[in-house]
Amino acid sequence: xxxxxxxxxxxxxxxxxxxxxxxxxxxxxxxxxxxxxxxxxxxxxxxxxxxxxxxxxxxxxxxxxxxxxxxxxxxxxxxxxxxxxxxxxxxxxxxxxxxxxxxxxxxxxxxxxxxxxx
Amino acid sequence: xxxxxxxxxxxxxxxxxxxxxxxxxxxxxxxxxxxxxxxxxxxxxxxxxxxxxxxxxxxxxxxxxxxxxxxxxxxxxxxxxxxxxxxxxxxxxxxxxxxxxxxxxxxxx
Numbered sequence: 572x573x574x575x576x577x578x579x580x581x582x583x584x585x586x587x588x589x590x591x592x593x594x595x596x597x598x599x600x601x602x603x604x605x606x607x608x609x610x611x612x613x614x615x616x617x618x619x620x621x622x623x624x625x626x627x628x629x630x631x632x633x634x635x636x637x638x639x640x641x642x643x644x645x646x647x648x649x650x651x652x653x654x655x656x657x658x659x660x661x662x663x664x665x666x667x668x669x670x671x672x673x674x675x676x677x678x679x680x681x682x683x684x685x686x687x688x689x
Numbered sequence: 690x691x692x693x694x695x696x697x698x699x700x701x702x703x704x705x706x707x708x709x710x711x712x713x714x715x716x717x718x719x720x721x722x723x724x725x726x727x728x729x730x731x732x733x734x735x736x737x738x739x740x741x742x743x744x745x746x747x748x749x750x751x752x753x754x755x756x757x758x759x760x761x762x763x764x765x766x767x768x769x770x771x772x773x774x775x776x777x778x779x780x781x782x783x784x785x786x787x788x789x790x791x792x793x794x795x796x797x798x
Contacts, residue, residue: 605786614776614790615732664731677722678786680731 574598575667577681584655584688591651592684594665600645601667605678606638609662621648655688662686691715693789695777700795701767709762709775709792717782723751723762724776726791732776735762764794772796 574597584590594604603622607615619635621627621642629635639651648667652659662685666678692714701707711721720739724732738744738753738760750763762775777789 615788617786617788620785662729666731677734677737680733683729683731685729 573669573679575601575665575679575681577665577684579684580682581685582687584686586656586688587654589651589653590655590686591649592663592665592686594648594650594667594681596646596667596679599667599669601648601669602645603668604642604648605666605668606640606648606650607664607666609664609683615664618650652686655686657688660686660688691779691781691787693777693779693787695775695789695792697790698793698795700797701764703767703769703796703798705767706763706765707767707794709764709777709794711760711762711777711789713758713760713777713779713787713789715779715781715787718755719780719782719784721751721753721760722778722780722786723749723760724778726774726776728773735775767796769796769798 576595578593605620606618608618609615617630618633619627619629619640621640623642623645627640642648662683664683666680668678694712722737723735725735726732736751738751743752748765753760774791774793776791779787781787
């Protein structure tokens with residue numbers, strides 16, 4: 572159980588275009604989802620936290636107008652990278668939080684999306 | 690400030706035992722997670738400690754000392770597939786996960 576999927580798994584786009592990444596919790600409802608970015612050989616960097624039905628909370632330094640997050644349902648969150656530039660090329664990972672009796676606040680990660688902007 | 694320290698890289702031999710340390714200073718503490726991340730893949734959950742002591746799960750064990758701000762992940766009977774990065778993460782007072790930079794573990798035959 573507690574499976575999170577992401578789509579697409581990899582995408583190549585041209586500079587100036589927009590890319591949408593979907594994150595779905597397949598077998599549970601996730602009230603909170605997280606979006607991370609990871610550059611090569613670096614650790615995870617939290618970009619934003621999204622709660623279903625409300626606006627996402629962005630980390631300092633993350634442009635909310637560039638990285639649009641929508642958490643329309645308890646099983647789906649989307650990240651749209653608008654006007655992508657080569658420096659946005661990275662590994663984007665979503666996670667969903669499942670509150671349970673043992674592993675409360677454990678995050679389940681999607682497989683990640685590798686974005687390359689040319 | 691928030692600070693989590695892990696060694697950047699460690700090397701061990703197949704079949705041996707390795708201990709990966711994590712020290713932390715965070716605003717509040719609601720638990721410590723260890724995740725494994727293979728190159729190019731997302732992290733996968735290994736363990737969660739919120740009370741002091743040792744949690745054993747198969748070949749992997751995780752230890753926590755809250756008074757010392759210290760944890761370690763112990764991997765026994767190392768296998769080549771254990772080559773990965775191991776991430777220590779703290780759940781702070783706001784229930785946000787604060788991530789360490791990760792320890793890259795290299796297993797040699």
